Amino acid sequence: MSVKDYLLGRYPGDENKYFIGRMMEYLNRCERNKQRVFTDFLHPLQVKIATELARSQSSVQLGFHGGFEDAERRMAVFLPEWDSVKPEEFPVEILKITDRGWGRTLSHRDFLGALLGIGINREKVGDLLVRERVCFAAVHRDIAGFVETNLERAGRSSVTVERVAGEDLQIAPKYSEMRITVASPRLDSVVGSVFGLSRAKSAGLINSEKVKVNWDVCNRTDAALQQGDIVSVGGKGKFKVGEFAGTTKKGRSIMVIKLYK
Template sequence: MDTNIYQHFRNDERPFIDMVQDWVEQVNMQYAPVLTEFLDPRQAFILETLVRQETELSFRFFGGYEAAERRRCLIFPEYYKPVQEDFEIELFSIHYPKKFTTLSHGKILGSLIGTGIRREFLGDIISDGENWQVFVAKEISHYIQLQATKIGNVKVRLEERSYTDILTPKDDWTDEKATVSSLRLDNVVGTIFNISRQRAKQLIETGKIKVNWTPMQRPDFLLDLLDIVSVRGFGRLQIQAIEGTTKKGKIRLTLGVLRK
């Protein structure tokens, strides 16, 4: 693998790049598939970039359903023919008293992580507006069923379901075009959600913004391809393409935007 690959990515992505290199080496040495944990879209992009350099290896992503954001990846030798079961993903429905409370993505995620489960073992959390489901790595499915008995102060029960029972997610993502003066986090958030850069900076510094599901408190953080930004109270955005610059030097973006 190209030892200069680091220069194409952010410094804070080096540990993940090293991890991908370890997975690739393992497949090459053992000549057997390696299954990753759940990856966010940015991590999936990095993995794909690196594995494509290995001409004798293939890969496939799967997150439990076709439109999944968080997906596991199977890296395998050319001879191998993967099947869905190789991805070891379980689906759980969350049963809760719907007449007396409502759930949210943030509440569910926070409560599941509060049981000691690492984010990398959790896939998408989806809803049809009332019912909720979560995809989890098979290796922690028994643990999560035993430990996840409350979401916030609400008693819940997780029930394992088959793939034929997957909800149809209620999703209002829209495709949008925008031009920005820079890829700084505060600048992109301010432009897309039509707020001042100072207000965007305040949201970042007070912990109300996440990049790829990780809290980010640096207004000058530079976004890149496939990053997902969550802005509490405003919604989410994903940079889907960086399409060059205008004559005035502004950066053209294609984005997915989910507005609250």
């Protein structure tokens, strides 16, 4: 079975089919021309698919950068095995969008909607980090100037836009940290413990495909979570699995959980 057929079977759906085909084109172009090929911003499931694809070809490697530390949406680059790439070589710009209004505080949805509203494709936009009345947006370099010139409003507020150096930003993560103890790192156990649900209720959410692990729907209640996994639960929230901090005297696992606000 070819890697393309495997990926199409593993990740069904028209959107994934189109994405896999596009990544195959990028990989083949890199191998054929022996030069770097950059993608637009990818969400975590696409990052996973691209990584699996790149592993199938020893002459091509893959790099990622999202503009921020621990970025979820990241740009990928296919490059020859002998090449290397630095973060500043990715075509990523950080825009500081400042709310100049005096009304309600703008949300992530407001800022994203404003960008899409001036004709920007979602794939050209990475993570948006909203702090008080400022949004730091990672965008593709080829649309940064357009956004600076044309983005004037978000929600009902006027905004200003300027480019900033991503490496100079020190933005605190927007999550609360908690520790839980579970018999094992099963998905249903962890989801139940994080959100205060019974095992039956957390299993019901999983079975009804309302739970995603690393952006991929997971309907296995016994799926074992690992450090770094990102879990989103419809109607409840999203968290990241931190370190495994040992065991209790009764042998239960202690897990550090980062719950996104």
